[in-house]
Amino acid sequence: MTHQIHIIGGGLAGTEAAWQLAEAGMKVRLSEMRGTGERSPAHQTDGLAELVCSNSFRSDDAEHNAVGLLHSEMRALGSVIMACADAHKVPAGSALAVDRDGFSEAVTQRLLAHPNIEIVRERVDALPASGPTIVATGPLTAMALAESIGAATGSDALAFFDAIAPIVHRDSIDMDVAWMASRWDKSGADGGDGKDYINCPMTKEQYLAFHQDLLHGEKTEFREWEKDTPYFEGCMPIEVMAERGVDTLRYGPMKPVGLDDPRTGRWPYAVVQLRQDNALGTLWNMVGFQTKLKYAEQVRLFRTIPGLENAEFARLGGLHRNTFINSPQLLDRTLRLKKALHIRFAGQITGCEGYVESSAVGLLAGRFAAAELLGQMLAPPPVETALGALLGHITGGAEVDLYQPMNVNFGLFPPVEGKAKKANRKRLYTLRAEQAFDRWLGRAPVEKQKEDAA
Numbered sequence: 001m002t003h004q005i006h007i008i009g010g011g012l013a014g015t016e017a018a019w020q021l022a023e024a025g026m027k028v029r030l031s032e033m034r035g036t037g038e039r040s041p042a043h044q045t046d047g048l049a050e051l052v053c054s055n056s057f058r059s060d061d062a063e064h065n066a067v068g069l070l071h072s073e074m075r076a077l078g079s080v081i082m083a084c085a086d087a088h089k090v091p092a093g094s095a096l097a098v099d100r101d102g103f104s105e106a107v108t109q110r111l112l113a114h115p116n117i118e119i120v121r122e123r124v125d126a127l128p129a130s131g132p133t134i135v136a137t138g139p140l141t142a143m144a145l146a147e148s149i150g151a152a153t154g155s156d157a158l159a160f161f162d163a164i165a166p167i168v169h170r171d172s173i174d175m176d177v178a179w180m181a182s183r184w185d186k187s188g189a190d191g192g193d194g195k196d197y198i199n200c201p202m203t204k205e206q207y208l209a210f211h212q213d214l215l216h217g218e219k220t221e222f223r224e225w226e227k228d229t230p231y232f233e234g235c236m237p238i239e240v241m242a243e244r245g246v247d248t249l250r251y252g253p254m255k256p257v258g259l260d261d262p263r264t265g266r267w268p269y270a271v272v273q274l275r276q277d278n279a280l281g282t283l284w285n286m287v288g289f290q291t292k293l294k295y296a297e298q299v300r301l302f303r304t305i306p307g308l309e310n311a312e313f314a315r316l317g318g319l320h321r322n323t324f325i326n327s328p329q330l331l332d333r334t335l336r337l338k339k340a341l342h343i344r345f346a347g348q349i350t351g352c353e354g355y356v357e358s359s360a361v362g363l364l365a366g367r368f369a370a371a372e373l374l375g376q377m378l379a380p381p382p383v384e385t386a387l388g389a390l391l392g393h394i395t396g397g398a399e400v401d402l403y404q405p406m407n408v409n410f411g412l413f414p415p416v417e418g419k420a421k422k423a424n425r426k427r428l429y430t431l432r433a434e435q436a437f438d439r440w441l442g443r444a445p446v447e448k449q450k451e452d453a454a
């Protein structure tokens with residue numbers, strides 16, 4: 001079969017992209033290295049769309065949960081991943097969990113049976129110099145291809161490790177305790193008003209107790225194959241810094257120097273700083289707080305920080321092997337590499353995170369590529385939708401120098417107006433998303449569109 005587009009990687013994103021293209025009438029070559037005798041250290045089978053760890057697609061609640069909303073938008077767009085997940089679901093309350101083997105087998109069979117898809121078991125070692133291509137090789141991209149990507153993007157824009165500090169929803173921070181200030185009230189080179197950080201102050205007693213908790217907190221172990229991947233001094237977990245001495249953190253990320261607490265007029269004993277993480281200003285990351293503490297331990301411990309007692313976390317900290325590119329810097333709004341427009345990226349290598357998000361970005365890459373091959377232009381989904389919010393984060397919403405992988409969450413959406421209780425507020429997001437999604441699909445009734453526009 002002469003193909004019109006080449007997809008590299010038959011994981012969650014690559015299979016979804018292939019399906020969307022094939023359904024649009026395009027001839028697809030899908031290259032997957034498993035089946036050649038080679039596998040990433042996390043994959044166990046040769047089946048397409050293998051789930052490497054949990055069997056959960058997380059919440060299926062489209063009314064109150066951002067990932068549930070993403071499920072529903074993907075179903076509406078004919079997602080093969082969602083169709084196979086629904087066909088192989090197992091009981092899991094309000095979550096969508098699947099029989100992993102049945103799911104992977106179903107995706108494999110549906111792609112094998114599609115007349116427009118040719119599956120080739122081969123490892124690809126370099127980015128193709130020409131011809132429409134989608135790279136969907138995931139967090140454990142084989143090394144030769146990763147090097148080729150690094151050469152094309154610049155090595156600074158390709159990460160091999162995910163050293164993540166926790167990210168907090170801005171509206172859950174107690175600003176009666178925390179305050180906005182930059183160190184010495186200095187504004188940065190790119191502007192700022194000298195009040196760029198949220199600062200959470202600690203007394204000596206609070207700091208010493210926090211230091212002890214860090215030393216004794218339960219940590220996640222590195223997997224055997226992750227132990228060989230080096231981490232840099234700049235990505236040192238806070239608990240490792242804490243082990244180096246009682247004051248190491250106070251001279252590092254928790255340095256209070258130049259930060260007058262307006263409630264006391266003095267520098268506190270130590271400070272936890274949060275820096276804006278997305279253009280909307282809804283998400284803030286805890287500066288220098290990358291950690292391998294267990295998730296429950298992070299929530300417990302970080303809520304002892306003054307001002308963060310009721311913190312809601314958009315994501316928790318972590319440190320693991322993850323190959324991803326700096327998408328906000330490198331990709332255009334339809335996921336094309338700005339330096340080589342014939343290449344699109346999809347899935348976790350773009351810096352989204354999770355099975356559902358990776359599949360969703362595969363779906364979008366497939367649809368953008370199909371439209372382009374048909375000589376059409378597909379507008380990106382609006383940022384009020386789950387697909388649009390996720391795409392917005394990848395292609396522009398995140399701060400370029402802080403770019404870190406992210407699950408879909410309401411913090412990526414433009415804030416909804418007005419005050420409402422938490423559950424109602426989530427519903428306001430999803431109602432607005434439903435309307436925006438319908439308009440994007442051209443399914444909103446004309447009268448309704450007029451009302452919304454008025």
Ligand SMILES: Cc1cc2nc3c(=O)[nH]c(=O)nc-3n(C[C@H](O)[C@H](O)[C@H](O)COP(=O)(O)OP(=O)(O)OC[C@H]3O[C@@H](n4cnc5c(N)ncnc54)[C@H](O)[C@@H]3O)c2cc1C
Binds near residue numbers: 009142
């Ligand atoms: C250890 C681990 C545990 C995880 N646990 C979870 C979890 O519990 N829940 C969750 O939601 N997410 C989890 N993730 C993240 C999850 O893996 C991704 O979100 C998802 O699988 C990414 O989909 P993808 O299609 O981008 O990549 P993948 O699903 O990894 O697919 C990439 C495919 O590309 C192939 N490939 C790689 N290099 C080449 C090459 N050079 N040539 C040809 N083919 C190639 C691979 O064999 C693979 O099939 C985990 C990730 C890891 C590494």
